[in-house]
Amino acid sequence: MAGPNYVAAPLKAITREMIVEIARRTVSYGPLKEATYVGLGALEFVDFRLAYERLGIETLISIEENHPLERLEFNRPYDGIRIMQGTTNSKLPEIEELKSSRCVIWLDYTSRLRQSEQRDLAYLASVLAPGSALFVCLNRVASERDLDVVRSEFGDYFDESLPKTSYIGPNLADRQREVAERVVRKHLATRVDLASVELVIDVRYADSAKMQVLGWVFGPVGADVSADCRLAELDFTTIARDGAPLDLAWPSLTLPEWNALSKQLPATLDSMVPPHKWVGEEHIQRFLTLHRWGRPMAAANA
Numbered sequence: 001m002a003g004p005n006y007v008a009a010p011l012k013a014i015t016r017e018m019i020v021e022i023a024r025r026t027v028s029y030g031p032l033k034e035a036t037y038v039g040l041g042a043l044e045f046v047d048f049r050l051a052y053e054r055l056g057i058e059t060l061i062s063i064e065e066n067h068p069l070e071r072l073e074f075n076r077p078y079d080g081i082r083i084m085q086g087t088t089n090s091k092l093p094e095i096e097e098l099k100s101s102r103c104v105i106w107l108d109y110t111s112r113l114r115q116s117e118q119r120d121l122a123y124l125a126s127v128l129a130p131g132s133a134l135f136v137c138l139n140r141v142a143s144e145r146d147l148d149v150v151r152s153e154f155g156d157y158f159d160e161s162l163p164k165t166s167y168i169g170p171n172l173a174d175r176q177r178e179v180a181e182r183v184v185r186k187h188l189a190t191r192v193d194l195a196s197v198e199l200v201i202d203v204r205y206a207d208s209a210k211m212q213v214l215g216w217v218f219g220p221v222g223a224d225v226s227a228d229c230r231l232a233e234l235d236f237t238t239i240a241r242d243g244a245p246l247d248l249a250w251p252s253l254t255l256p257e258w259n260a261l262s263k264q265l266p267a268t269l270d271s272m273v274p275p276h277k278w279v280g281e282e283h284i285q286r287f288l289t290l291h292r293w294g295r296p297m298a299a300a301n302a
């Protein structure tokens, strides 16, 4: 079995586009052709095609702990992709390019923010060159019965003074963001070159699982990363949203309903007229949030 189909998930596809748009803005700090992309390509390498075709990055490195090397090498779209077999914890420190070039890193995890993911963030924040961008995808699901597991996953960052409900349901995503931010900033502060950093994306979505994308751009000493990369122009960034996370949900619309709404664009929630009474405001809002990124055909596999 090849595992989940990472090609078909429509909301994940939108987050990939957002990552590409942000990563492209780091061109303010130098050409992307000379940068390095490090990701978890799985068997489909969808993110690697984007890194090469859309960003023009030529040094491409995929880390994978589960699939056999021969199968990964057969499936890689370009022979130039270097595949490293093992965990990110063990392989990231072996990548010289992390220290010698600007990088775009996307650790597309399937787990929550456990201590092992915290270790990756800590390591990267301590070595990444200014002008690099770092993204992580995290699972954001925990119920009351998972609380002990979540406590051990958070480790020293679990705050016993908070109500237990802070770590379950939709609140977990807020805790993960706080902890990820603290880890990145703590380890950046240990550097002699004292780069600056900005949290640039917090998108929460659910295709088959509830997930969260967080990302940071690292700038030179004293840089205003948001201004240098003009991130306020991208309406999905935390910069444009005054720090607020963005929730993505697919609207429940047929193709003719989607088309009826499309014809009214550009529009606002107030100006939009539903095609009939069964298309409610919630789904029109969802449509407005993501119509620029997705197509109803893509939703067929959601």
Ligand SMILES: C[S@@+](CC[C@H](N)C(=O)[O-])C[C@H]1O[C@@H](n2cnc3c(N)ncnc32)[C@H](O)[C@@H]1O
Residues within 6 Å of the ligand: 006, 007, 016, 039, 040, 041, 042, 043, 044, 045, 046, 047, 063, 064, 065, 066, 067, 086, 087, 088, 089, 108, 109, 110
């Ligand atoms: C979500 S998939 C990657 C999908 C791909 N990035 C895309 O855009 O479609 C994550 C892959 O990384 C692997 N993986 C997850 N966490 C890992 C880790 N910490 N170290 C190494 N491999 C990991 C999984 O086995 C899986 O194949």
